[in-house]
Amino acid sequence: MKLYDSLKREFTEINVPKFCIYTCGPTVYDYIHIGNARPLILTDIIVRYLEYKEIKYKYLLNITDIDDKIIQKAAEQNITEEDHAQIYADAFFNDLKNLNIKSPTLITPISSKISEILIFIDDLIKKGFAYEKKGNVYFDIGQWNGEYGALSNQNINNLNMGERIEIDENKKNPQDFILWKKTKTGKKWLSKWGFGRPGWHTECALLIDDFFKDTIDIHVGGIDLKFPHHENERIQYMAKNSKELSNIWLHNGHLSIDDIKMSKSLKNTILVKDYLEENGVNSLRYIFLNSNYTQPLNINQDLINQSIDWVTKVEALLRTVNWGTAIGEVVLINETPIDEDFNSYKFITNFESLLDDDLNTPMVISLIDEMCKNINIQIKNKRVDLTYKKLLKIIKVLGFNFDIKKLDKKDIEKIKEWKLLIYQKKFDKADKLRETLKQGNII
Template identity: 60%
Template structure:
């Protein structure tokens, strides 16, 4: 069974294989997502694809924050409606995740569709004395669950109450109390019993998880930068309402840097997903993430990108080679038994599952793929391929690596055979002309 490192307890937690419930915080749709935003999405997709490969049922929820001050400010800046901004960048988000070969979650919920439920959720917290209203604003009282608050981020209450992160608001009982409902006259707002306003960001995710799942989550996935205050505040609201933990495991990916500087808008070094894909490719971004432990900080450099490009080209060329060799019967498929005793072909999937079940050890999976590639190349030279190629493709698919291998039609097959005949007859000049056309067509 899958074991995932739980950031709350510091232990690996076993995830039951009956049905797995997963949640990831989606984007605030006021801009295009950058490659840092993509890391937890790719991590969640990896978990979903692996569990699906193991024939485990998955219920995966992703939210869209389409109510936010950033959206309001962007709408004012561009002189359009908040709806137009949210629609534009929601569409862009879905386009990006499609291009990243991310499987759509079971459900993607825009928070604007859950306002009634959010208001009801906040009322419950007030009734239970975990939240309070002042001048039309509603706050969560962190002193009401003093022992639990701060456990996820491993911070003490006195540390949480200081510093620039906590906005100064004299309506609060404690400086660390956070907004559940914000009274406002700016931008789109909704009527509640407290005021015209809109929900606090931290309440959105807590409500969606509580509303969509009948049981606590198995895995809550996110970037490490969301641990505090977002996830800390999300967790405490769920505990307050339900008197139980929100998730079995909190899985966090590490920080992302660009050339040894933390990626941030203020430094102007953010790389948008759409720009990265256009310049390098989706496989190249995935490989960069897969070739390191998901929990570790990652520094993206030109050298790392070039390494990824080289690796993906090697895999792509191998798949193309096997494809046309099989089509022309230069290589025979023998799917019955392993051909080469030097490679444990029959154990590849077993090893793959072992690595993935051990807290998603994708660097070891990459090493396994390289061993398999070596085996496949050897088999091609010997003109017989066993099931290693099939297993190789299956593992690539779980990792979300997708290569455009063209079907070889009758006309292309004839060209390939003509090329091979010219090579055999040592007519290299004509052979080179055909080879060039086949390369341009993406066949070889």
């Protein structure tokens, strides 16, 4: 498989017997929005494809359940931070299920790893890469000139103090970032430096170090996290272990809503739960997969309508084959699909080549369109070859979840009755029965 590595800024071939994958999860102070869903669905495609190819993997997803926003929201609602975080962690798990995301190998809340974080930070201090000042612990980037900033491709010295970094007189360098934060508010833990809680940037570095014990293969996240979060995460891991954190850094592009970058501060986010309720999971999958994952993506009503039309078209085809074979009107045959010159259609070979080529899902969508067109022609001839089974395989790898009902005897009798009414030219009755069959997700 060839993927675009954001660190090297080039395509990198990866071929290992067991993939180690990490994806940045949410801070559970609120519901996740569709921008949060993009890296999750991107990782899900990778995981599903590995399973399809029978390649083993370990996939870790974190949950940030320690955060200033959680403290603030819990105080506003007069509940504990733990209770507030649990409410939105449960909501996140429900969103994962509704997004048809395969369960990661492990989902870890950072609050369960405080002891390990303390050891991790202490190791950095002992190695001379971190320092304590007035109960706070900072990472010293002064020793990493030329390396720090490599991921985000910028000269950190050019950053203006107070714009993208917080001014703190306790720091040796303005760009040093906090590993352990002294605090009197919110949930805190006792450390050798006093009461406090971990800095956000240390979470992922620790979890990767603790779970995988070595450099991972793929690190997935939104491009908005590249700096400072991923930059800080990477440099800590390198300082502790003297090696690279990940062989490939996979970053997905920004989301915009009606040409305005989606942001909670602008209050133009679309929650996953709201989008799925209104448009369904297949619509969101189509929107993400019909564009290159690295590219920015603008969500508007026209795009949503296009996605729904596509989903409706594919679902109608699957249902037609389903009920057509149930009543014997269509026969599935175990023949290889061929073109007019008797050459085999290499649908699966093409599919694998496209996903191996930096997850070229837009072209896979085009391949599905071609297969659907081919199957529709076959339906008219009452015989459908192996194109149909291959289509089902590809749809499964992409994580689409079509509601194709397993028909019982009553369903089959109703379909036959509907077909008979059409044959008898009793179109009014046929139309009414057809509407009933559609509402029952039968046709």
